[in-house]
Amino acid sequence: MSAAPQLVVHRDKELMAQAAAARLITRIVDAQAARGTASVVLTGGRNGNGLLAALSSSPARNAIDWGRLDLWWGDERFLPDGDPERNYTQAKEALLDAVPLDPARVHAMPASDGPHGDDADTAAEAYAAELAAAAGPEDHGDVPTFDVLMLGVGPDTHVASLFPELPAVRETERTVVGVHGAPKPPPTRVSLTLPAIRAAREVWLLAAGEDKAEAAAIALSGAGEVQAPAAGAYGRSRTLWLLDATAASQLPPELYPPAVS
Numbered sequence: 001m002s003a004a005p006q007l008v009v010h011r012d013k014e015l016m017a018q019a020a021a022a023r024l025i026t027r028i029v030d031a032q033a034a035r036g037t038a039s040v041v042l043t044g045g046r047n048g049n050g051l052l053a054a055l056s057s058s059p060a061r062n063a064i065d066w067g068r069l070d071l072w073w074g075d076e077r078f079l080p081d082g083d084p085e086r087n088y089t090q091a092k093e094a095l096l097d098a099v100p101l102d103p104a105r106v107h108a109m110p111a112s113d114g115p116h117g118d119d120a121d122t123a124a125e126a127y128a129a130e131l132a133a134a135a136g137p138e139d140h141g142d143v144p145t146f147d148v149l150m151l152g153v154g155p156d157t158h159v160a161s162l163f164p165e166l167p168a169v170r171e172t173e174r175t176v177v178g179v180h181g182a183p184k185p186p187p188t189r190v191s192l193t194l195p196a197i198r199a200a201r202e203v204w205l206l207a208a209g210e211d212k213a214e215a216a217a218i219a220l221s222g223a224g225e226v227q228a229p230a231a232g233a234y235g236r237s238r239t240l241w242l243l244d245a246t247a248a249s250q251l252p253p254e255l256y257p258p259a260v261s
């Protein structure tokens, strides 16, 4: 297990998105300098898309060599290609269409009308195979060692499409699974599992807004990962919670002491 999570709390969600985007640019540039390429796992949801939009508006985005960046997804809503609710569609609108990525390095999860058919379990197997093909001998199993893996934290503590108590969060062998009966629409999804998430060098959990306050407090107060999946998301060398002040408002004082007035 990695070291204890580190918390960074920003004044509001706009500042959090801008600061996280700046942090991501630096991390990608550093990884490209060290290893030639960088790999990042994107998240869906409001906070993930806010970060991508902030990155798109940042002049510093030009510091990234976009052609040497691999993009993966932590989860996908299993819907037809182009559906506005797909995490991939939303990421394209927020950032991807505006930067010169190498299409061969953009590893979207399969759509429900794609070549793998409309079965989420088959789609998950295909994505697991794509990850395994990208893993090298220096990696720790069947997924590449992602430089940064980002996860939005849901109000119920879900991360990726790992929802409390559903079978996907209990998975210990497979790296990608089909998710059925998710409590948040759509019910059918594809998700990385906790073992795949934990292969990342750095895991960043994004939580901004009032509806994330209870989830952050639960996940950071010793809850079990089956009941609170965000508690089970950590990186090999770093686990970073990026919050705004509202999402941090219910954290226990030993984690985030109240401001002295």
Ligand SMILES: O=C1O[C@H](COP(=O)(O)O)[C@@H](O)[C@H](O)[C@H]1O
Residues within 6 Å of the ligand: 043, 044, 045, 046, 047, 048, 075, 076, 077, 087, 151, 152, 153, 154, 155, 159, 160, 161, 184
């Ligand atoms: O459905 C999803 O929700 C979570 C959290 O989204 P948010 O809008 O509450 O921030 C997201 O991380 C996940 O990727 C997505 O599929």
